[in-house]
């Protein structure tokens with residue numbers, strides 16, 4: 406069994422007390438069509454800052470939105486996944502990118518003292534700020550953050566199963582470009598990406614992944630569309646797609662050199678745990694403790710899975 410050797414990374418070079426300034430280069434929708442969601446591909450110039458050339462694909466960075474919160478304190482930083490390869494959007498690590506999604510909703514009362522009938526428009530602070538910025542704007546940044554959700558030191562030793570929902574695709578954009586478009590050593594191992602969204606129009610960077618799949622026979626791009634049926638939609642969640650298509654995924658999961666990466670909505674991992682268990686693939690990916698180890702996976706409840714299932718080094722999670 407091959408556990409990944411992860412590279413050493415730089416962390417917290419820029420702290421919230423002393424953020425650096427990144428300048429917006431571009432900020433464009435990266436969706437597949439008109440949708441109820443708004444997700445951008447934001448490129449920031451971090452030349453001449455401590456972030457230049459110091460981040461790796463899979464890490465995240467912090468953003469401090471301008472202004473103050475309801476208590477009059479400066480906004481706390483929010484984390485955003487790096488969406489570019491380690492060499493940045495420019496090849497030398499000076500242009501950093503991410504994939505902000507507007508948090509737009511009706512207010513849901515949070516505390517007992519809240520008015521239960523208050524359902525005014527609720528706008529997330531930092532995501533809407535990031536989606537609003539335009540070329541030339543300055544953004545306060547910190548980081549880099551994260552030392553576990555990384556490609557291995559020698560990517561050619563492994564196969565990859567990348568599972569994403571929504572903006573969870575961000576790190577995989579960077580990793581896939583790094584694996585497949587590395588001019589000196591493109592990775593020829595098997596790589597599968599499963600991207601889950603409610604509607605086809607919510608797919609992110611779809612053109613890029615189709616182009617990569619057409620150009621590299623070792624890369625397979627799958628979409629799991631949960632709320633529509635049609636020529637490309639199959640009305641399934643990410644784990645459901647794997648469950649349905651074991652002819653495709655079983656050989657990949659059975660290979661002891663395969664690494665699984667999961668990024669996006671937290672709930673996705675519980676579906677994955679059950680799917681792996683149902684098909685006898687927990688070994689190497691998950692440590693399942695009693696009492697779950699003795700129960701059929703159909704009976705596993707989320708509240709029990711949280712404390713009793715620990716992913717191994719071959720199953721990396723970044724859920725938020």
Ligand SMILES: Cc1cc2nc3c(=O)[nH]c(=O)nc-3n(C[C@H](O)[C@H](O)[C@H](O)COP(=O)(O)OP(=O)(O)OC[C@H]3O[C@@H](n4cnc5c(N)ncnc54)[C@H](O)[C@@H]3O)c2cc1C
Nearest residue numbers: 483484485486504505506510512513529530531532572725
């Ligand atoms: C490692 C990591 C990587 C991330 N990467 C990305 C990324 O690439 N792209 C991305 O878009 N996000 C990413 N996020 C999430 C991001 O950090 C922010 O949480 C997100 O953008 C929302 O921030 P906000 O300031 O807009 O919302 P906030 O103003 O912070 O509002 C969110 C808060 O409000 C609460 N809330 C949410 N909805 C409602 C509602 N309807 N009524 C009342 N309260 C509500 C939530 O419980 C939450 O506490 C990442 C998070 C982590 C931890």
